[in-house]
Amino acid sequence: MSMFEKPSQAEQELKWAKIWFKQFSHFHKRGGKANWDFSPDDVILFLRSKRDQRMPAWKRMKILKGLLVYRRFEQELPIDPFSFIVEKMKEIVANERAKQDGYDTIEDVVGVIDPTEPDAIQQFRRALRKDGMRLQTERSYVGKVKAFMADRGLRCLADFASVRASDVEAHLTDLAVDGNVAASTQNTAFHGLLKFFTLVLKRDMGPIEAIRASKGKQxxxxxxxxxxxxxxxxxxxxxxxxxxxxxxxxxxxxxxxxxxxxxxxxxxxxxxxxxxxxxxxxxxxxxxxxxxxxxxxxxxxxxxxxxxxxxxxxxxxxxxxxxxxxxxxxxxxxxxxxxxxxxxxxxxxxxxxxxxxxxxxxxxxxxxxxxxxxxxxxxxxxxxxxxxxxxxxxxxxxxxxxxxxxxxxxxxxxxxxxxxxxxxxxxRIVSPLDRLSEATGRQPAGKSYQEGRIAYAAG
Missing domain, CATH: 1.10.443.10 (Intergrase catalytic core)
Incomplete structure (x- = not known):
């Protein structure tokens, strides 16, 4: 598990993966067989049935992700053959969200993008807006990606072809060690880069084991x-x-x-x-x-x-x-x-x-x-x-x-x-030091000082 994931996230995902696989296998009359090597066509038929039941696209996407989690971690089978379904479902979710919000097309959601910015940042802004991110979140994530580009000497989208998890890991470690940033700042940088990899580069960032910025209980x-x-x-x-x-x-x-x-x-x-x-x-x-x-x-x-x-x-x-x-x-x-x-x-x-x-x-x-x-x-x-x-x-x-x-x-x-x-x-909680003073009959130092001030003023 990545150091940046919540401890219970993987358990929750696997729990729902098992629930969806059970429904999926019963739909295809497989009797819940755990070792069933299902195909992309099987998944498409199941998702279509949920669509016909008027299930929203975002929930069908959750089902798809659940089935892939089950296939990868329970069955230990490859999920690459299903990548085209994931990309199609992302498009369906985005278009459905746009129409629900009153837009005619998904491009209407984006708004004005500054053409003078690097192409990587322009695409990132467009993807974040399609994904429904708030303007403040967009500004924060874009700022972290710009800082990463400056740190690694990246100027355009093509330069990201050689960027790997090790580059992200080194950048996050530098933030904690040399930058001495707060844990929340490092986490924002991580999530901003994760969004960039997912929405723009459309590939997995990989496991990150960077040194974490410490954050105690405040x-x-x-x-x-x-x-x-x-x-x-x-x-x-x-x-x-x-x-x-x-x-x-x-x-x-x-x-x-x-x-x-x-x-x-x-x-x-x-x-x-x-x-x-x-x-x-x-x-x-x-x-x-x-x-x-x-x-x-x-x-x-x-x-x-x-x-x-x-x-x-x-x-x-x-x-x-x-x-x-x-x-x-x-x-x-x-x-x-x-x-x-x-x-x-x-x-x-x-x-x-x-x-x-x-x-x-x-x-x-x-x-x-x-x-x-x-x-x-x-x-x-x-x-x-x-x-x-x-x-x-x-x-x-x-x-x-x-x-x-x-x-x-x-x-x-x-x-x-x-x-x-x-x-x-x-x-009021009484300190052990005050109790000791009461037990020994000694006056607290602060009290003697205050009485001295009063006597001096009277004199």
Whole structure:
């Protein structure tokens, strides 16, 4: 197993491979014989039957991969004769996804590609967009592939003909040893190169045994309620409201600035969060403290939208090609971003002009000033408010499963990290050093120093 795979990934794949092979063999009346050397025609007939049952293409692709995993690892037979089926299924999946998103052809998904970039990067961008990758992920992966090309002296797609797993392994090792990068940076580089090999080069990268960048368990920074209040005092306007959303609802900064007008349900005191990490959606309670400020932002946003309509510039970016399914939705007020930018911007993929949300870097700059003004020496970021939200809820006795749902975590083990702060209000842990001082009757050094300061000031 590769060092970069999750420990349970191979076991899960083999488990589903056995399930699909059992269905496959019963379909062909083979009685589940484990040693049956099936042919490509047998697989095509089975996949066609699933298609006739209206099974989506992405699921038929999972069946195909499962059968190949079974053939390779259980039967120890070659899978090369089935490569043409895999390529055809990839094409079917891409076309089906494009039509579901409202595009006429798969090329409509791609958008504008910079012709001045190397051909390898152009093809990589095109493949990532067909694969449905987010723009941020695309930028990250492209940056890692560009760094790899610079490191190995590669200029075009043809130069990759001689690139092997050993080159990738050496590059990842250099990142860890010479670059001293974080484990997440090295992992991103690995997954970016893996995507490039899969989508562009269309070949297996091979096993990678690079030296890993170390990443220990990180304890999240948590502010006290007093510190949170002091940070709020240093913020105002839209930045104060965003900070209150982060702390009051446990949002990520990307979720807060991407809120649309329709996502705020004032009657039911709920906020809908869409397109969160992993493409998930969730509901969080709307704090009473934020009802009045958010209503004011909705009204000011309405005034800006009416101004855009009068100028003929009213437009907002819509996900999943909704602008094709609902041609007028991009001009409707409900779809507009609540925290809108003061100027129009051009979509980097389509070239169309929209009024987007405020930039990601705007809030962190104001937050840093507020933290410095409050005299807080902790490393406070936008995500710290999410840590505070979870930790303070657990302090108040909220069930950890409830906190898990509010944060949108798939596994409660992720939420368990917020049980790290033991000195919660009313449950203070006494250090053995303090107990020793009490037992021997000695005063703590800090207490004597403080009393000395008071006596000196009185004198």
């Amino acid at each position: 304890v999240p920074t948590v502010m006290s309620t007093r510190e949170v209040a002091s940070v709020f005092e240093g913020l105002e306007g839209v930045h104060l409201t965003i900070a209150q959303l982060l702390y009051g609802c446990g949002m990520r900064i990307s979720e807060a600035i991407r809120l649309r007008v329709k996502d705020i349900d004032f009657d039911n005191h709920l906020i809908e969060i869409h397109g969160a990490k992993g493409g998930k959606s969730r509901l969080v309670p709307l704090p009473d403290e934020l009802v009045e400020p958010l209503q004011r932002f909705v009204e000011s946003r309405r005034a800006l939208h009416e101004h855009d309509i009068a100028n003929g510039t009213a437009s907002v970016w819509l996900p999943y090609a909704l602008h094709r399914k609902y041609p007028s939705a991009h001009r409707e007020f409900r779809w507009q971003y609540l925290f809108a930018s003061h100027r129009l911007s051009r979509d980097p993929r389509t070239g169309e002009r929209h009024r987007h949300h405020i930039h990601y870097e705007t809030f962190p700059r104001h937050l840093k000033v507020a933290v410095d003004s409050a005299g807080i020496d902790k490393h406070v970021t936008s995500h710290t408010f999410r840590h505070c939200f979870a930790t303070h809820l657990l302090w108040s006795g909220t069930d950890i499963r409830t906190v898990q749902e509010l944060l949108g975590h798939s596994d409660v083990k992720t939420t368990m990290i917020y049980t790290h702060v033991m000195n919660r209000p009313g449950v």
